[in-house]
Amino acid sequence: MEWSAGAVARMLGVAPTTLRTWDRRYGLGPSTRQEGKHRRYNDDDLARLKRMVELTGSGVAPASAAATLVAPEDPDFVAAADRRDAAEMRRVAADLIARHGVVHTWDSILAPFLVEIGERVASTAVGVEIEHVASGSITDVMRTSGVTVGAPSVLLACAPDEQHSLPLDVLAAALAEQDCVARNLGARVPAAALVSAVRQLRPQVVVVWAHDQVYADQVPLADLCDVPLLVAGSGWSDVPLPPGVSAVDTLKDAVETILSRI
Numbered sequence: 163m164e165w166s167a168g169a170v171a172r173m174l175g176v177a178p179t180t181l182r183t184w185d186r187r188y189g190l191g192p193s194t195r196q197e198g199k200h201r202r203y204n205d206d207d208l209a210r211l212k213r214m215v216e217l218t219g220s221g222v223a224p225a226s227a228a229a230t231l232v233a234p235e236d237p238d239f240v241a242a243a244d245r246r247d248a249a250e251m252r253r254v255a256a257d258l259i260a261r262h263g264v265v266h267t268w269d270s271i272l273a274p275f276l277v278e279i280g281e282r283v284a285s286t287a288v289g290v291e292i293e294h295v296a297s298g299s300i301t302d303v304m305r306t307s308g309v310t311v312g313a314p315s316v317l318l319a320c321a322p323d324e325q326h327s328l329p330l331d332v333l334a335a336a337l338a339e340q341d342c343v344a345r346n347l348g349a350r351v352p353a354a355a356l357v358s359a360v361r362q363l364r365p366q367v368v369v370v371w372a373h374d375q376v377y378a379d380q381v382p383l384a385d386l387c388d389v390p391l392l393v394a395g396s397g398w399s400d401v402p403l404p405p406g407v408s409a410v411d412t413l414k415d416a417v418e419t420i421l422s423r424i
Contacts, residue, residue, distance in 0.1 A: 163204070163205060164194060164202035164203065164204050165202060165203045165208065166200065166202060166203075167181050167182070167192070167200070167203070169203075170203045170207075170208060170211065173208070174211055174212065174215050175215070176215060181211070184211070184214065184224070184228065187224075187228070188224070188228035189228075190207075190210060190211060190214060190228055190231065191207075192204070192207055193206065193207050210231050213227075213231060214227055214228065214231060216277070217231075217274060217277065220273075220277055220396075221396070221411055221412055222269050222273060222274065222412065223269055223412045223413075223414050223415075227269070227274075238250075238254045239251060239254045239255065239258070239271065239272075239275065240275065242254055243275070243279070243292050243295070243296050244292070246291060246292060246295050248295050248298065248299045251295070251296060251299035251300070252299045252302055252303050255267070255272065255299065255300055255303040256303050256306070256307070258271060258272075259303065259307055259335070263336075263339060264304075264307065264332065264335045264336040264339055264413075265336050265413050265414050265417065268332050268336075268413055269412075269413060269414070272300055275296065276293070276296065276297065276300075279292055279293045279296065280293060297328060300328065300332075301327075301328055301331050303335075304328070304331040304332050304334070304335040305331050305334075305335075307335035307338060307339075308331060308334035308335035308337070308338045308344070308346070309338065310334075310337075310338050310342075310343040310344065311343070312343045313343065313363075314343050314344055314345035314363060314365050315342055315343050315344070315365060315366045315367065315424045316337060316342060316343070316344040316345070316365055316366065316367045316368070316369065316420055316424070317344070317345050317347065317359060317360060317363055317365040317367070317368045317369070318330040318333060318334060318344055318345065318346040318347065318368075318369045318371070319346075319347040319348075319351040319356050319359070319368070319369070319370055319371070320347070320348065320349045320350060320351055320370070320371050320372070320377075321351070321370055321371065321372035321377040321378055321380055321381045321397070322350060322351060322352050322353055322356075322377065322380040322381070323350055323376075323377050323380065324349060324350060324371060324372050324373065324374075324377040324395075324397075325349045325350060326349070326371075326373050327346075327348050327349040327371070329371055329394065329395065329413075330346050330348070330369070330371050331346065332413060333369065333394075333413060333416055333417070334346045336413060336416075336417050337417060337420065337421075340417065340421060342420065342421060342424065345363065345365070347359060353380060353381065353382045353385075356370070356381075356382070356386070357382055357385045357386065360386060360389060364389075365389065366389070366390065366423065366424045367389070367390045367391075367392060367420050367423050367424060368386060368389050368390070368391050368392070369391075369392045369393070369394060369410075369416065369420070370386075370391070370392075370393050370394070371393075371394050371395045372393070372394075372395045372397035372398060373395045373396055373397050374396070374397045375397045375398075375399075375400060375401060376397075377397055378393070378395070378397035378398050378401050379401065381393075383403070383404055383407055384404065387404055387405075387406050387407065390406070390423050391406065391407045391408075392407075392408050392409070392410050392416065392419060392420070393407060393408070393409050393410075394409070394410050394411075394416055
């Protein structure tokens with residue numbers, strides 16, 4: 163089948179201007195043209211745009227999401243994941259970071275891969291071991307890349323009971339590329355421990371991650387407002403933030419915001 167831009171916009175729940183922007187900037191436009199008529203979107207175009215909406219909705223920057231769709235994830239990493247080969251996944255991920263940097267490698271290759279395998283597991287209950295091995299391999303590489311020496315300018319922490327700490331490992335690695343020293347407290351940081359660490363280390367910026375509001379609600383924001391505080395993760399989307407607390411939506415946004423405040 164073929165569809166007009168207006169029809170596709172309605173199906174995807176986006177504005178027609180968004181489709182035009184994605185076409186102009188990233189080449190994600192309609193593929194077919196009928197004589198004397200506007201170009202029309204076909205099935206492949208629609209599938210690609212659906213994926214674009216999913217990726218941007220999960221926090222991937224539009225440019226990075228589009229790059230993933232135009233040039234899919236590195237086949238070496240996917241092949242290693244299919245073999246459950248953790249050592250090879252670490253090697254490939256480290257090589258990608260060396261060539262492209264943390265932000266591009268995460269946004270364009272690793273995060274989309276994890277999103278895709280997560281959706282597969284959720285819908286079919288197949289592949290959870292691939293997801294675990296891949297996540298562990300990526301964590302290992304990010305932690306190695308994120309090693310820095312000196313007093314931390316940035317303190318990173320998960321909300322109490324938040325177990326998904328990989329995004330903070332990625333952020334620490336991205337900051338290390340910019341010679342910014344970050345200390346990552348990791349998963350499930352109790353409220354009192356976070357407040358104590360901030361008072362003892364006196365970082366210039368604090369970042370707290372939560373992927374669910376039930377975890378974000380446990381963070382003692384009022385006790386942390388004497389330092390520049392950023393919150394990240396989908397768990398903060400409906401949480402009222404006090405003055406002085408800012409939310410960052412993407413890895414690139416987080417890095418740029420942090421660097422502007424230290």
